[in-house]
Every structure is written in structure tokens, then in C-alpha cells.
Amino acid sequence: MSSTPAHFEVRAVGLVRSPLTDRAGAPRQADEDAPPAEIVLDPRFAAAAADLRPGMRVVLLTWLHAGSRDVLAVHPRGDRTRPATGVFATRSPDRPNPIGLHEVTLTAVSPQVLGVAGLEAIDGTPILDIKPVLGGVETR
Template sequence: MAPDRSPALRPIGVVRSPLTDRAAAPKQGPEGGPDAWLELDDNLLPALRSIQTGDRLLLITWLHHADRDVLEVRPRGNPDNPLTGVFSTRSPDRPNPIGLHPVTVLAVDGARLLVSDLEALDGTPIVDLKAADASG
């Protein structure tokens, strides 16, 4: 029997942010996203080796408040914008609500990273982290 190759995500941590209200959160991190802590599972410490203050990372999250049935939106929630398919937007509402957030590491404290410009809500599950540049 062939191994199961279906997608199976497991959270590796959680976002700790002052943002708790989706309606009040900025649409993108550089538009007022606060500094936030990424609390990763302690057993992942080896995976954090070499991450330093100043590093640019791509944070991948599961947007757990998203509506997975939404297929069209008015970009940026603006009723004056034309109805647009979610695959050509950055809407959090989509069939698989994966969030992609470019962040900068401000501090490293064990299995916790303080990052800047994060628009994710408190309690958002973390799926993965990747180096933001091609050399990583």
C-alpha cells in the first residue's frame, strides 16, 4: 500500500499578539501590524538554530477565523471595488485559509521569536517559517 500523501498540517506554535478583533486588524502587516511573539513548540528549538535578530522570515499561518466557503470578495473590504475571485486577492477568507506574512525578527528568546509588522490575530496557529531570501 502506498504511503498517504494527502496534506496534513499540524500547528508548530501560536501567535501572541495584541490584535484580537479581526475587523480592527490591519489588512497587511506594514499597514500598522504590531510587534507580536511567535511561540513555537519547545521541541522545535533545533529548527530555530541560526535565526537571529534582523532576519527576514516568511511566517505561514492557518487563518482560523476565515470563512472557507467564500470564493469572491470585494478587495480590501471596500464595497466600491468590483467582485473579485479570492485567488487573485490576499483575502483571509478562502477555501484553504493559509496566511503568508513577511516579518522581521526583533528578538529571539528560546522557542519564542518577537517579530514586527504582523497582522495575524492572537491565537493564530503557526504552520511554518521560512527564510525570506533565496540564500536561506
């Protein structure tokens, strides 16, 4: 492995708009009653969403901007009575590179705004990419 870090660039394709405003008030996982949210696409990337439809399942890659990048171990679900676990075995936003993976259902699609259900990310979270789930439709 090289001792010099590789340089690369990532651009956000959109931002989360959500009533969740801080980590403390956010659910730990989407199945814990995450409120409806929206993804506001950067206008330069709106054409990339042309084939998305309500009811589709997609994975959102996010940059968890409120996560701490110097944390390597956490107590699962913030419970200090549980032993600390390495962050690569958890869903914590605290990690060396705080990239989040969120499987959500599209509830609405317009040229620049995607309605989503099941997103536990807080307001202002950058969206790095959107990937369809194979099989593509809501199954819950």
C-alpha cells in the first residue's frame, strides 16, 4: 500500500431536505420511523434522474458531514453499557470517511426533487450518488 494518499474528487449530486436537524434527534436506522424527506438535485444532474419513478427502491450514498472522522470505535447505538466496536462493523456516522448507504423508497419524482421514505440522514446531508436496487420496486 502506498504511503501517499491518492487524490480524487467527489461532487455532491444533491442535498437532503429533512425535518431532522441534528444527529441526536435522528433515528439510528431508517426503520425507526424516519420522517419523509426530499433529495434536491443539483440542476446539472437532473437529467440523470430521468428514469426514476415513484415506488422504486434506490440506494443513496451520502457524505455524513456531521460525522467525526477521527473515531475508530463506538459503543453500538450509543449505549455505553455495550463494549466498543470498530466502526467498520457498525452503521455509525463516525468513521474515517463518513460515507452512508441508505436504501430508500422513492415517493415522488420531479425534475429536480425526489421524495424519499426511509432516510435517517439529517437536513443538509450531501448526496454523492443514487443507485437503483436490483428488483427495483417497494416490497415492504
